[in-house]
Amino acid sequence: MDRVGLILVLEAGLSSPLRNRVRDRLRELGAQVRVVDGGERTYLEVSGQDLAIRTLHPQSWPGVSHVLPLTPPHPHASRRSDSDSERAVPVSVATGSGEAVSVGGDDLVVIGGPCSIEDEGRTIALAHELRDAGCGLFRGGAYKPRTSPYAFQGLEEEGLRILAQVREETGMGVVTEVMDSADLPKVVEIADLLQVGSRNMQNFSLLKRLGSVDKPVLLKRGYASTVEELLLAAEYILSGGNHRVILCERGIRDVAGSSQVILDLGAVPELRLRSHLPILVDPSHGSGAAHRVAPLARAATAVGADGLLIEVHNDPTRALSDGQQALTIEQFRRTMDEIAAIHRALPATARDIASREAETGAFPGIVATPGKD
Amino acid sequence: MDRVGLILVLEAGLSSPLRNRVRDRLRELGAQVRVVDGGERTYLEVSGQDLAIRTLHPQSWPGVSHVLPLTPPHPHASRRSDSDSERAVPVSVATGSGEAVSVGGDDLVVIGGPCSIEDEGRTIALAHELRDAGCGLFRGGAYKPRTSPYAFQGLEEEGLRILAQVREETGMGVVTEVMDSADLPKVVEIADLLQVGSRNMQNFSLLKRLGSVDKPVLLKRGYASTVEELLLAAEYILSGGNHRVILCERGIRDVAGSSQVILDLGAVPELRLRSHLPILVDPSHGSGAAHRVAPLARAATAVGADGLLIEVHNDPTRALSDGQQALTIEQFRRTMDEIAAIHRALPATARDIASREAETGAFPGIVATPGKD
Amino acid sequence: MDRVGLILVLEAGLSSPLRNRVRDRLRELGAQVRVVDGGERTYLEVSGQDLAIRTLHPQSWPGVSHVLPLTPPHPHASRRSDSDSERAVPVSVATGSGEAVSVGGDDLVVIGGPCSIEDEGRTIALAHELRDAGCGLFRGGAYKPRTSPYAFQGLEEEGLRILAQVREETGMGVVTEVMDSADLPKVVEIADLLQVGSRNMQNFSLLKRLGSVDKPVLLKRGYASTVEELLLAAEYILSGGNHRVILCERGIRDVAGSSQVILDLGAVPELRLRSHLPILVDPSHGSGAAHRVAPLARAATAVGADGLLIEVHNDPTRALSDGQQALTIEQFRRTMDEIAAIHRALPATARDIASREAETGAFPGIVATPGKD
């Protein structure tokens, strides 16, 4: 028998025919089932096909009282329990200089750039500044998801052309968003790292296509998506054969948040525990306001992220999108100094998972309930 | 005329009698009103009584199109715009040793202790350990707000007695929760710092009584309350005459959070901008799980908090409350080392407000809308 | 052995000593434990003390993989599984006329009145209008929880006096909020139904005192509280000996709601399934705006609520609190006609629980996960 992946606890006093109906339904679906009789309840230990069976909501089947998943629903995205490594498995991103950037290794990787590519001259000038400040990767949107149809929608192909030029002139790697499977071929040609935006985290058609692309993917968490859903979205890409996925926490919605968006930095140790994928944090979208970007960039560094994604603009008050949260170059440089100092002060183990967890015996993936005071 | 605190923008094409009705209603309520005729709209600039008028929802009055508050609704809790200082105004907390602890000054203040006081011997042993690890203040609950009536409800008066002993034997200051105005006299007698828990942040009867008490108050943010509501709760205490209020971010609820609770570290720079009150962070309640406490304690330090509130237990798996999020003493010591290293690495300006904010011209209190990718 | 209330599933491959440690810890806490060996896992079936044990978070104990509660955590608030009745067990509320109002029976009970008692003459005039429109119970706040200390805080004792007069002159029963245990004796003397407001749903000190009072209690759901927490709050009162508790859904917070508050009408069938307590709905607080009150009052009637709580004011634009959501008397009368027509059209079974539930075999209390399109 395979490893048990699922346990069904049946209702007390269930009649034999109903009990067998549940068992037979599981077998019909391709699973192996061992029936364990307890004092009061019956337990069905299920192996094989358990990932698919879970998606059928067996807790709503007649006679089933509880359903216990024993393995994570995203095997490719999960840390292997016998893993030697306590850190991320690094993902390599190519650059224009020929030297790849490793995301998830010892260095903190900072990806800087404007929200949208707006203009050739200013974009290239900004890229040079960012490279000199220590960025190996440059971000900029050519295709832009905008809430209003009356907002600037991005330069599209012209934007890609400018990015290609940034790559050539500065030697940086370029990161840009792909919004639709129809645009994928054009974007793949230019980008070193393909960004999936928050609104597309569950665009499953797009995720499936990214599974067969030979470029790394930066997958941003949906603004109202759980960590589990983020890992399941990554699983679409990984199970398709593309192993280079980088996760990104960028803030979620909350009615009571200090702004409409709230950066979930607790997701970083949570993801570290569950997954071997590198984790970036975006303090720009995660704060929504320039005066909070530097403090949250420092916090993201201290919490143990593998890198940051920061919006910078030559003149934020004239930006065609997201100007309210963009840093000036001067502010960006100061932020780089602060996070470098914190990164140096971090103990070597701060990006590990094992130590603390092992001692308290916490089980990866338990749902904690909040305390009271 | 006083300083204008409120502007009402009237609907376009409003008839003269309706217009006068709004103006007269404002005057009846004690306000001074200046009528400004624009090209298309009429603007009523209101001074005096504007704080009370806002609570009447004038945006629902016939003829009123928009209501603009120009001053914060909590004058005592707000940073004065002509303030010289760029930091918190420190709050002093007494201790058993005679030497007060200053919260909001240059030092990072760490308050440690168990969720509940459970037993005399172990409590005092733990307190000695925490003092030796660098804590000047000891926390422990005698009155406990518990979701279930079948949970341990605290030792009550016996718990207060044990806290008094901790104070005497270790020289620490003691912090404990007051849950009800009826218990206030007993708690005031013992505690150096009175804690108002998350579930009581809007217990207005209790807040009013705390306004006339001669002890500092640690006010925890409600688990679904906005930063504005936190400052209004502080205003109840401050306007009653008690100027020693310390704010505490302890996590809020979110359906998509990596746990049911999500620590809103962006609230720290937001509160710093708006208020002169010191700000602590509670990474224990703010994470809900021991393996996330150290990373979030590091992040809270880096974001610029004035201190931390951390739950520690001699034997977390036997704790009568919140054991799942308590650190062992060994884990606590290691966490103290990590946050001390980060605190030292922080630039001197990391707890200021002014620099970054002034440059971008952000207005304190604007509602930022979240970005898109 | 008692009925099993809890099952602990241990981790795979757990050593014998660790396994025994968990079993012994449970016995130490007073529970009976049966050890069931499965093919891969060990199951501990626990009876006795299971309600208290659950509050200790055994899922965080070393070696424990899953914890399954088999009974609801609030036995007094829960529907008995062998219950004959499919409806609420009615709660009787006294009135000034000597004839009690039954909440939870065949009639839809509408409680009307202003948010705050502001003035004697207008209050009594309004009460007469409401009685004539069909209300047997009158609501009005004497003690008011207000977010801002600069808002009208209620007439307090003078308000109670006016309510007593309403009772005498109109023969209605009166409903008013109690905010603090210190005010309880005064409020108990006057009120026929004691209201616990949303912000006090987890004021456990107050709930404990209400357990020994001889008046029915109207318990409003916290604005960010789950249905489970509402039932646990009711359990505090019920287990204290006061069996007359009426629940009230009044809307919860949501970042994406069509207003900041969102009325959770799905809570009505959910509570019906789990509890025998009558359920009211408050479409005034649940909408936050007058133009949505009538539609939501109709919806609450159709969903199967036992009654409604509606704010009415002689002149909403002059109200000292909540004017934006109060109906005029004329609007209220029209709403009463609409809901009466819907109540008559409802099939007799619309407030039952059993029929639909039995057929699909849904288990009360399962956590449903949302669908995808």
Added chain:
Amino acid sequence: MDRVGLILVLEAGLSSPLRNRVRDRLRELGAQVRVVDGGERTYLEVSGQDLAIRTLHPQSWPGVSHVLPLTPPHPHASRRSDSDSERAVPVSVATGSGEAVSVGGDDLVVIGGPCSIEDEGRTIALAHELRDAGCGLFRGGAYKPRTSPYAFQGLEEEGLRILAQVREETGMGVVTEVMDSADLPKVVEIADLLQVGSRNMQNFSLLKRLGSVDKPVLLKRGYASTVEELLLAAEYILSGGNHRVILCERGIRDVAGSSQVILDLGAVPELRLRSHLPILVDPSHGSGAAHRVAPLARAATAVGADGLLIEVHNDPTRALSDGQQALTIEQFRRTMDEIAAIHRALPATARDIASREAETGAFPGIVATPGKD
């Protein structure tokens, strides 16, 4: 000068050059600006280009204190203020019988069918049952957005073929989801009504393409999207030239909801006030559990929706998706009887907007703040 669409309130005491900088920036962007000097503040009344200017976040520009939008950001989706009609403008959907179904007229339109098309025989049998129970439109998913890559992903083209057969054999109109712009041509060929699912509400690439399609679109609200964002998503389609858009409320996420999804029925009167587009409600996804579907279907009818979308399955416990929320045919028939009775009992004005709103002077689109008790 055009109608003023935007007002900028400048900061008090702003220097003349800064003031002119704001004014000139607006003119540069193509707007006309009238400068109004108040007693303390300056007001800039802006006309022309105001929709685009708003998307630039002028509240973050130096010197700007408040930004007041005076017109809705989605002109095509908004009710015209001089509209004669008080109801929806109906949208016509073709069927296999040649007789169109009008959505938004006097009749309540019920769209029934399974979550996924799983099999030809059972699908056609079910369609016949639903047609006989009164459904003119049949729903069924061929392309399925599934959270897990290990879940059933839909029959895709084979599913479309079966839908075409349903159409031909029963004479019903067919409704199915389009997930990706690449699949659009195939789906357009078959479907009478194109469904955009919750996860695709902000798939802007897809929305743009739907703007030039000659089929009506059923646009479901994102599970964490505001009413404003729903109308902006509709605006993408409408401004592209496709005027046949039907909105659908299907529940949003909330941490405290009685299930993970909470049906926002207050959105129906809110959308009615702001938009002329017909509004459906989906009580199946909006409840997540079969025992709540009928009560919420009744509530949606009573609140004034134009129709319902209900999942029905021949054998819910064997469904390959969403079985836990599907009704049996027998349950569906009973639900149809209940909602028909309620629809008949509704007063003629229940789906109008004007009456109540006019009397209280509420302004469409104000943000109401929630009450306190």
